[in-house]
Amino acid sequence: MSSVAPRALARRLKALREDRWPDAGLTQAQLARAFGGVSISLISSWENADRPVRPPTRRIEAYATLFATRRSLDGEVHLLPVEDLTDEERDERKDLLDELLWLREGKEKEVAPAETGAADLWTFDDPEQRITIVCAPLPEKYRRNLSYADPESADFVSLYTYADPDALIELFGHLRARNPDNPVAFRTSDELTADEFTSHLVLLGGVDWNTVTKVVINRVDLPVAQVGRADDAEHGGFRVQEGGRSKLIEPRLDEQGHLVEDVAHFYRGVSPFNRKRTVTVCNGMYGRGTLGAVRALTDGRFLDRNTAYVRERFGGEESFSIISRVPVIGGQGLTPDWTLEENRLHEWPEAAG
Known part of the structure; x- marks a missing residue:
């Protein structure tokens, strides 16, 4: 890494403190208290252009x-929850975050930070x-009498043979x-080649239909198991281990059998097939849960705050998991906001303390 970019980051952090609101006279001590668990000397090291120290990502986000x-200066200097920021403040935060992460990664700023996707x-x-991207094939019983899913039909469309096509298109x-420089492909689980198993894998859908999801979940260290809808629970769910006890997190249906709340599982970790690649699982008990797991990190209204929450909550963890609610209103699944505690039903690893 060039020594220029770390010095540029140090100068930028110092300029933010001294010049952003020059009338406020913001001190390193105030920043240290606002960030929590940070010493004044550490703040000073981040601002030292002669011997720069790179702050961790979560501090850049702070x-x-x-x-x-x-x-942030109202009363004692403090961090506002990201969800309490106005739309204009969120836009400003995103611009700053892109810029600072860009500098932190040792890049010069010839390319606009917003184009890097650094925080995504x-x-x-x-x-x-x-x-x-690996989807389940749509079971044969759901393809019957659907000419678009019949390869012999002149109207055949291969996407009709995929489960969770809405999540696939979104992602x-x-x-x-x-x-833009990476080849991105999608397959059904029965089409996946040996070479594709060792690529970055993104698995859509659960163990009922997606056999690759089932294989991966069985191979990784994760205290979450999906209970299929045909197993020991009427509508299935995610069985988790909390405090030495087992708990089943289930979707909710009304008396008429209409889905009113699905559950979404997002898992990211090191691939069990190639330690230099990742595996990501976006899963739900029903299709709206799978779509919700995807949209938590693609929906422009929630992407920044959910990404910031993940980075703050899990830091440098190689593997993490979130199970969240997906309310269903008028037949539409809503994007889960992970910054709301009531939406997060289970998290792994557990928070320190």
């Missing part, structure tokens, strides 16, 4: 949040490496936009 709004969990840092476009 800088972006604090300096996104003058309201769907941006992979190894250009040209393959990304493979495929986002991945292509964020990773």
